[in-house]
Amino acid sequence: MLSPGEIEDPQITSEQLLSLKADIRIINMLEELAHKHCPSQFQDIESGGKISKSNDKASALIDEGRKMFRQKNYMKALLAFTQSIANALDKTEILGLAYGGRAEVLFQRGFFKECLQDIERALENNYPKDLVGKLLEKKTQAELNKATQKIKKFHEDVPALIHPNPKISCAADNVEILKDDYGGRHVVATKNIEAGEIISIEKPYAVAIGTKPSQRFLHCHECLETCFNLIPCPGCRTALYCSEKCRDTAREFYHYSECDLCQFDFNELLNVKTVLKGLKELSTVSADVQQFDGTMYKSDRYEEIQVLQTNKEKRSVRDLFEAANEACIVLHFLTKYSDFFTKVQISSDRLKELLFHHYFNTTLNKISVEKIKKASVDTEFHEVGEAIYAFSSLLNHHCYGNVAASFYGSTLVLRAAKNIKTGESCCLTYRNYNFAEFPKLVRSHQLFKYYQFTCTCQACENNWPIFDCLDSGDVEAYQQLAEEVKKALSEANVDINGILKVVTKKVKEFSAAEPTKVDVNVKRIFCDLLKFSGNKIFEF
Ligand SMILES: C[S@@+](CC[C@H](N)C(=O)[O-])C[C@H]1O[C@@H](n2cnc3c(N)ncnc32)[C@H](O)[C@@H]1O
Numbered sequence: 375m376l377s378p379g380e381i382e383d384p385q386i387t388s389e390q391l392l393s394l395k396a397d398i399r400i401i402n403m404l405e406e407l408a409h410k411h412c413p414s415q416f417q418d419i420e421s422g423g424k425i426s427k428s429n430d431k432a433s434a435l436i437d438e439g440r441k442m443f444r445q446k447n448y449m450k451a452l453l454a455f456t457q458s459i460a461n462a463l464d465k466t467e468i469l470g471l472a473y474g475g476r477a478e479v480l481f482q483r484g485f486f487k488e489c490l491q492d493i494e495r496a497l498e499n500n501y502p503k504d505l506v507g508k509l510l511e512k513k514t515q516a517e518l519n520k521a522t523q524k525i526k527k528f529h530e531d532v533p534a535l536i537h538p539n540p541k542i543s544c545a546a547d548n549v550e551i552l553k554d555d556y557g558g559r560h561v562v563a564t565k566n567i568e569a570g571e572i573i574s575i576e577k578p579y580a581v582a583i584g585t586k587p588s589q590r591f592l593h594c595h596e597c598l599e600t601c602f603n604l605i606p607c608p609g610c611r612t613a614l615y616c617s618e619k620c621r622d623t624a625r626e627f628y629h630y631s632e633c634d635l636c637q638f639d640f641n642e643l644l645n646v647k648t649v650l651k652g653l654k655e656l657s658t659v660s661a662d663v664q665q666f667d668g669t670m671y672k673s674d675r676y677e678e679i680q681v682l683q684t685n686k687e688k689r690s691v692r693d694l695f696e697a698a699n700e701a702c703i704v705l706h707f708l709t710k711y712s713d714f715f716t717k718v719q720i721s722s723d724r725l726k727e728l729l730f731h732h733y734f735n736t737t738l739n740k741i742s743v744e745k746i747k748k749a750s751v752d753t754e755f756h757e758v759g760e761a762i763y764a765f766s767s768l769l770n771h772h773c774y775g776n777v778a779a780s781f782y783g784s785t786l787v788l789r790a791a792k793n794i795k796t797g798e799s800c801c802l803t804y805r806n807y808n809f810a811e812f813p814k815l816v817r818s819h820q821l822f823k824y825y826q827f828t829c830t831c832q833a834c835e836n837n838w839p840i841f842d843c844l845d846s847g848d849v850e851a852y853q854q855l856a857e858e859v860k861k862a863l864s865e866a867n868v869d870i871n872g873i874l875k876v877v878t879k880k881v882k883e884f885s886a887a888e889p890t891k892v893d894v895n896v897k898r899i900f901c902d903l904l905k906f907s908g909n910k911i912f913e914f
Pocket residue numbers: 556557558559560682683685738739767768769770771772824825826827828829830831
């Protein structure tokens with residue numbers, strides 16, 4: 375793909391581009407430049423070839439899976455068989471063999487329910503007749519062992535909203551959405567909220583799985599739940615799902631055309647998914663329901679997503695170019711290689727504009743979906759993917775945020791990370807740019823780079839020092855608490871709720887003044903503990 379540096383033209387400034395006003399005029403001007411400087415970029419991508427499913431590749435991956443299984447490297451075996459399943463052609467013996475191989479691995483690791491599902495799938499996909507007898511023996515053994523399976527679900531149930539907000543579908547009745555000239559829309563407490571209280575429980579509008587094998591071969595690409603026996607999209611070798619339900623939902627709402635893009639290695643772009651889903655929604659929902667009347671803020675409606683901030687007017691030429699270039703490339707491939715325009719009534723120019731708009735809208739509002747690795751006072755996080763949320767995106771940034779995020783699959787639960795007073799803004803700490811870890815200069819630079827604003831939070835205005843220079847606080851009491859946390863989270867004695875009560879009590883005692891080292895540590899432990907009932911990493 376053409377890099378923005380290659381079209382850097384001293385004649386153009388972002389002011390001149392933005393003075394063209396209409397997005398389509400900006401995109402067309404940048405497209406013209408791209409054609410002038412790199413006329414072959416579409417062909418370059420096309421010459422990489424359409425990478426479709428291949429039984430040769432699938433067969434090689436089965437061999438790899440078997441080798442890993444013999445070496446007792448069960449995780450690598452699982453990844454190889456799942457990749458083989460993604461590559462194998464539907465209803466072929468190779469697909470049957472890949473399911474059969476994975477069933478063996480799942481049996482070995484005690485995932486009997488998943489093993490039984492894969493045995494059924496192997497049988498439905500032409501598993502070789504001479505090997506069926508052995509597979510059925512495994513089935514009998516798995517049936518016998520099913521009741522002994524230890525891990526039945528990968529996280530606690532998503533909590534319930536006890537007092538729903540009458541105006542925001544995913545929120546509790548303790549917040550409202552306000553708007554001002556400086557920070558735009560933001561979320562404000564309408565009553566005193568105690569540390570730990572739920573603010574919202576929100577499902578994403580769209581998600582995009584990460585690109586690493588540990589992300590894409592162990593999680594559903596639609597709901598981001600952990601799954602050790604994913605099933606493939608029958609059309610491309612990219613998308614994998616935890617169930618037929620997720621596969622069908624994805625196909626209905628965005629994969630209907632994304633599937634054709636996947637074959638050119640456009641790896642699940644969040645902005646493209648959002649546009650495809652939005653267009654499908656607009657074309658299928660009746661005009662009455664579609665009308666955004668402002669009485670209820672909804673998380674599953676495109677209007678809410680479309681009007682999320684873009685900061686387009688503050689972007690550099692480089693950013694504008696990248697967005698325009700991506701929009702033109704996606705349009706080219708959709709036009710040439712999919713039947714998108716027979717499914718959705720829209721002009722090419724309008725589609726380009728929407729892709730351009732959502733490029734910015736997504737980069738500014740996307741939230742990273744995390745998993746937590748069990749530890750005591752030093753918790754590790756791993757990203758599963760990225761998602762876009764209509765309400766949670768409205769929380770502004772604070773370098774010592776008062777809201778904690780936990781994920782259950784892709785469902786995002788926001789809770790107060792300390793006591794929040796009526797009228798106070800509810801804020802997250804974007805990309806974890808917190809005052810204790812990053813000096814003000816670094817925070818300002820990064821926040822401006824990613825979000826185009828200058829932070830004026832208490833920590834920035836009052837120049838709070840970084841962790842090492844803070845007052846210590848009651849260290850003795852902290853050490854005692856840290857020991858209790860360690861004990862409560864030790865393998866033999868996991869008692870999240872008990873220890874959470876103890877830590878919540880401490881967090882509620884925080885004063886409004888500059889935090890001490892102990893305050894910062896206790897708040898971090900508190901936020902981590904809130905996450906323990908959500909996504910976790912499981913040993914396989
Ligand atoms: C994810 S959005 C938050 C919602 C946004 N305020 C809106 O109106 O849609 C991020 C953008 O909000 C604004 N913002 C967030 N935190 C801010 C803060 N502390 N001060 C000023 N602007 C802020 C910036 O424009 C930033 O790019």
